[in-house]
Amino acid sequence: MPTMLASLNPGWVLIIAGVASLFITMRRARQAVTIAAPLLALLLLVFAPQNADLMTTEVLGLKMVLYRVDSLNFIFSLAFLIAAVLNGIYALHSDDRIQDGAALFYAGAAVAATLAGDLMSLFVFWELTAISSVFLILRAQTKAAYFAAMRYLGVQVLSGVLLLNGLAYVLKSRGNLSLEAFTDLSDPGVLFIFIAFGIKAAFPLLHNWLQDAYPKATVVGSVVLSVYTTKLAVYALARMFPGQEHLIWIGATMTVFPVFFAVIENDLRRVLSYSINNQVGFMVCGVGVGTPLAINGVAAHAFADIFFKGLLMMSMGAVLYRTGTVKASQLGGLHRSMPWTTVFCIIGAMSISAFPLFSAFVTKSMIISEVATAGYAVIFLMLMFASAGVLEHSGIKIPYYAFFGHDSGLRVKEAPFNMLLAMGIAAGLSIFLGLPALFPGFGHEWLYGLLPYREEAMGYSHHHLFSFEHIITQFQLLVLAIFAFVLLKRIHAYPPEKRGVILDTDWTYRKLGYDLVTWAGTVWGKAGPAMSAAFFRLTGRAYNWIEAAFSPRGELARGGVLSGAMAIWTAALLGIVLLLSFMAVG
Amino acid sequence: MSDPTDNGRDDSGRFVKRTAEKVHNLHTPSEDGIHPLSQILFGWTHRKGIANIIFWVLLVLSLILLSVDFFVERHDYLKFARYTGFYGIWGFVCFSFAVFMGWPLGHLLRRDENYYGDAGGPPEGIDPEAPMADDMPAPKHTSEGDA
Numbered sequence: 031m032p033t034m035l036a037s038l039n040p041g042w043v044l045i046i047a048g049v050a051s052l053f054i055t056m057r058r059a060r061q062a063v064t065i066a067a068p069l070l071a072l073l074l075l076v077f078a079p080q081n082a083d084l085m086t087t088e089v090l091g092l093k094m095v096l097y098r099v100d101s102l103n104f105i106f107s108l109a110f111l112i113a114a115v116l117n118g119i120y121a122l123h124s125d126d127r128i129q130d131g132a133a134l135f136y137a138g139a140a141v142a143a144t145l146a147g148d149l150m151s152l153f154v155f156w157e158l159t160a161i162s163s164v165f166l167i168l169r170a171q172t173k174a175a176y177f178a179a180m181r182y183l184g185v186q187v188l189s190g191v192l193l194l195n196g197l198a199y200v201l202k203s204r205g206n207l208s209l210e211a212f213t214d215l216s217d218p219g220v221l222f223i224f225i226a227f228g229i230k231a232a233f234p235l236l237h238n239w240l241q242d243a244y245p246k247a248t249v250v251g252s253v254v255l256s257v258y259t260t261k262l263a264v265y266a267l268a269r270m271f272p273g274q275e276h277l278i279w280i281g282a283t284m285t286v287f288p289v290f291f292a293v294i295e296n297d298l299r300r301v302l303s304y305s306i307n308n309q310v311g312f313m314v315c316g317v318g319v320g321t322p323l324a325i326n327g328v329a330a331h332a333f334a335d336i337f338f339k340g341l342l343m344m345s346m347g348a349v350l351y352r353t354g355t356v357k358a359s360q361l362g363g364l365h366r367s368m369p370w371t372t373v374f375c376i377i378g379a380m381s382i383s384a385f386p387l388f389s390a391f392v393t394k395s396m397i398i399s400e401v402a403t404a405g406y407a408v409i410f411l412m413l414m415f416a417s418a419g420v421l422e423h424s425g426i427k428i429p430y431y432a433f434f435g436h437d438s439g440l441r442v443k444e445a446p447f448n449m450l451l452a453m454g455i456a457a458g459l460s461i462f463l464g465l466p467a468l469f470p471g472f473g474h475e476w477l478y479g480l481l482p483y484r485e486e487a488m489g490y491s492h493h494h495l496f497s498f499e500h501i502i503t504q505f506q507l508l509v510l511a512i513f514a515f516v517l518l519k520r521i522h523a524y525p526p527e528k529r530g531v532i533l534d535t536d537w538t539y540r541k542l543g544y545d546l547v548t549w550a551g552t553v554w555g556k557a558g559p560a561m562s563a564a565f566f567r568l569t570g571r572a573y574n575w576i577e578a579a580f581s582p583r584g585e586l587a588r589g590g591v592l593s594g595a596m597a598i599w600t601a602a603l604l605g606i607v608l609l610l611s612f613m614a615v616g
Numbered sequence: 617m618s619d620p621t622d623n624g625r626d627d628s629g630r631f632v633k634r635t636a637e638k639v640h641n642l643h644t645p646s647e648d649g650i651h652p653l654s655q656i657l658f659g660w661t662h663r664k665g666i667a668n669i670i671f672w673v674l675l676v677l678s679l680i681l682l683s684v685d686f687f688v689e690r691h692d693y694l695k696f697a698r699y700t701g702f703y704g705i706w707g708f709v710c711f712s713f714a715v716f717m718g719w720p721l722g723h724l725l726r727r728d729e730n731y732y733g734d735a736g737g738p739p740e741g742i743d744p745e746a747p748m749a750d751d752m753p754a755p756k757h758t759s760e761g762d763a
Contacts, residue, residue: 124741170739177734248739293718294726354738354746365661367645369654402693410694411706418710434661440747441649499690506681507707513674514711520671525718530726531735540732 040071044138068114095147122448132165160186166251196222231263238536273320284311289419322483327396341378348445363437383425
């Protein structure tokens with residue numbers, strides 16, 4: 031490979047192709063670029079030498095490593111690039127230059143950030159992901175999408191600003207911006223960086239941008255969005271904060287709380303947004319545990335999640351594309367007209383639910399196993415609760431309410447072929463990753479061979495993964511939970527799907543904060559002029575009084591009340607000033 | 617290529633028309649909009665009494681899975697996880713709890729679709745023939761700050 035190509039960050043290929051796509055008006059030529067660029071980038075990544083600074087530069091005396099591959103960022107960027115190919119295929123039915131360009135640019139920025147070798151380079155591409163991805167929401171061209179995009183941009187840029195602020199502190203205290211992991215959260219710079227990562231990872235109470243914006247993006251946009259931002263944040267946390275104990279509790283909370291919202295949410299793309307929260311929670315928890323096997327679990331689960339979550343998002347995108355809605359209350363019975371989409375959605379649902387022989391079974395279990403081994407009993411129970419919860423909202427609710435359940439009477443065409451192809455590949459990957467190693471390097475062993483701590487992963491694979499005990503306990507959890515669903519449906523204890531929005535903590539700024547500002551504006555509109563009038567009345571009176579006293583026609587000029595005493599007062603004041611001066615000098 | 621004979625084979629003996637027709641039929645929805653593949657894959661879900669069958673099959677399967685615990689000694693690191701039936705019971709209880717919480721939370725948190733004043737239809741770029749597209753016409757934003 032030519033030296034110049036070998037030292038080119040694969041993310042840059044996508045960024046350049048993304049910018050070029052904005053100007054290519056010929057649809058098929060542009061679409062060829064959207065698929066060829068990630069394929070070329072994949073080649074560059076696969077053949078790149080590892081653990082070497084492949085591209086460096088110096089800006090204002092600061093050394094920036096723009097391209098460095100190692101075992102941790104390799105697997106994340108590999109998943110990002112494969113997903114970019116699938117997203118390109120999924121978008122083939124549409125003809126939208128801005129969407130195509132923004133999707134490529136966004137994917138490229140995420141890859142470039144992942145492959146950055148220092149924090150400043152990471153920051154630059156961190157910001158670019160924010161700026162490019164917002165167009166995927168704006169392209170929906172609805173009022174809701176416009177306002178959600180503005181809120182999204184504000185939050186994402188805040189994350190970037192906090193990151194930059196943290197870098198300044200760290201550069202001062204540490205003297206460099208290397209990717210050496212942080213250990214002490216009490217350092218303010220480190221805390222800023224932690225919060226910046228936390229915003230993009232959608233930590234609890236910092237999560238609202240995700241459920242707000244993703245469901246309002248275009249059909250293709252929400253598929254693309256579901257891949258990058260949160261997983262980039264997981265990578266950043268795994269890189270800079272492995273073993274940070276706070277993350278265990280934060281992650282466990284992230285797995286649990288979305289379950290309750292997802293149960294009652296009517297918009298199925300919003301259900302999947304809560305599901306992103308839930309799955310990223312498992313990863314964050316694994317980063318907090320920080321052992322080699324836990325970090326393996328994080329990387330593997332992120333890899334698998336990108337495809338099964340992308341697959342579920344694609345299937346709901348196909349439903350939205352064909353029917354015009356993804357509201358559970360309006361859907362049902364679509365398996366009659368969209369059987370292929372139904373099959374792919376069920377594969378995605380079984381993968382995310384961690385059924386044996388599907389991908390999450392071989393990835394999530396590493397994290398849960400390490401949590402149990404480390405003795406975190408409460409966390410273990412929370413993660414098991416979340417596993418039953420994800421089965422409820424992503425494993426059952428999504429396919430059941432869209433494709434089965436009450437027949438909505440909607441008869442539509444099957445999804446376009448390009449969508450089916452993208453879903454088919456993602457479904458194939460979700461199954462392949464969960465298969466036992468029929469021969470070395472097959473199925474899950476292919477994934478395990480790419481993990482940062484390969485030996486630990488292989489040891490886990492040989493001793494525990496497909497043991498009778500592990501398989502049977504997983505089936506016990508899942509089958510009994512499915513039985514609970516059937517039972518609750520039978521006794522009509524399952525809450526019906528109703529139209530409406532479900533309030534989340536963003537109510538505090540979208541309603542309470544907005545109303546407060548509106549109220550303050552109204553009050554100011556009335557109080558402002560009143561205060562101005564009072565001020566001018568007061569100053570007018572003061573002027574009149576001063577004029578009456580000091581003007582040439584005033585009281586003092588005429589002698590008035592101070593008649594005769596003026597000279598004495600002047601002499602006294604002078605005396606005091608002189609006295610003070612002497613004291614100051616002396 | 618010559619015309620196929622009555623048995624659907626061409627001169628070289630290959631099934632031409634019938635195979636093509638079969639493939640075509642497999643991907644052509646009927647007049648009432650039902651995809652033929654759905655009958656093959658999911659026809660069983662329309663059977664009368666299928667809900668009962670699923671319920672009883674799952675009940676029996678659940679009992680079998682739980683009873684396995686009597687014969688297998690587990691080696692979980694956490695002591696409570698070794699109790700008989702722990703995983704199954706925890707899965708059942710957690711799932712039911714999440715669903716039951718849906719009732720009060722729904723009453724507490726569900727508001728009208730236009731609560732935030734931005735309700736609208738689907739995003740741009742969906743199938744022009746989509747039946748639900750006009751369900752609620754999307755108000756397009758016209759300028760910055762348009763509320």
